[in-house]
Amino acid sequence: MASGKQKKAARYDKLRDLTNSTGVNIPNPSPDHSFLFPLLFIVLLSQTLNHEFLQLCKQTMNKTSIIVDASKYIEELKEKVERLNQEVGTSQASATSQNQLPMQVTVETLEKGFLINVLSEKNCPGLLVSILEAFEEVGLDVLDARVSCEDNFQLEAVGGEYQGDADSLDAQVVKQAVVQAINNWRENNDQD
Numbered sequence: 001m002a003s004g005k006q007k008k009a010a011r012y013d014k015l016r017d018l019t020n021s022t023g024v025n026i027p028n029p030s031p032d033h034s035f036l037f038p039l040l041f042i043v044l045l046s047q048t049l050n051h052e053f054l055q056l057c058k059q060t061m062n063k064t065s066i067i068v069d070a071s072k073y074i075e076e077l078k079e080k081v082e083r084l085n086q087e088v089g090t091s092q093a094s095a096t097s098q099n100q101l102p103m104q105v106t107v108e109t110l111e112k113g114f115l116i117n118v119l120s121e122k123n124c125p126g127l128l129v130s131i132l133e134a135f136e137e138v139g140l141d142v143l144d145a146r147v148s149c150e151d152n153f154q155l156e157a158v159g160g161e162y163q164g165d166a167d168s169l170d171a172q173v174v175k176q177a178v179v180q181a182i183n184n185w186r187e188n189n190d191q192d
Contacts, residue, residue, distance in 0.1 A: 103153075103182055107175040113143060113160030114174050118182070120153040127153055127185050134181035135159055138173060 108115040118131060128147055135142060135157075145157040161169055 105175055105178050105182070107171040107178070109171045110158065113158055114140070114171055116155070116157045116159060116174060116178060118153065118155040118178060122152060123149055124153040124185070125149070126189070127182065128155065130181040130185040131155060131178055134177040138169060138177045140169070140174060140177075 102121060104117070104119045106117045118127075120127075128149065132142070139161055140159040141161065143158045143160050145155065147156075148154040159174070
């Protein structure tokens with residue numbers, strides 16, 4: 001059977017091990033003050049729990065602050081997206097109000113004639129007639145053409161000169177005539 005001193009020494013060793021493992025510093029009682037062991041154990045336990053609670057709070061606060069920071073950043077990004085959408089909407093509205101319908105006109109010089117492309121995102125009733133009249137005015141004969149007027153307007157035409165001086169007609173003159181025909185068509189449609 002273990003003597004009283006051995007029991008006291010064993011309790012002292014357990015208390016010392018607890019203080020070493022938790023990192024909490026309490027004064028080392030001598031084995032003769034064994035009546036302090038229960039009180040020291042309670043102090044050690046409360047300090048350990050307090051230390052663990054503070055660590056948990058720090059971790060929670062770190063996670064919370066990360067979440068709060070991420071939420072703020074997401075809100076900032078949402079505001080930027082909204083501002084950019086407004087800017088894009090404003091620029092599109094001003095472009096649409098200036099041009100009403102955005103159109104692309106390209107004219108390329110071929111060996112004998114021109115390749116003319118006109119593209120609009122919307123259907124443009126009557127525009128084909130205006131463009132063909134412009135071809136006639138500059139003396140351009142349509143040799144081949146593909147036209148789509150269903151959901152959008154798309155014209156791809158190959159034109160060759162049939163009247164006038166061959167040197168007087170170049171791609172820039174043809175493009176100006178097509179652009180002028182488009183502008184005239186817009187003006188006529190605005191009045192209707």
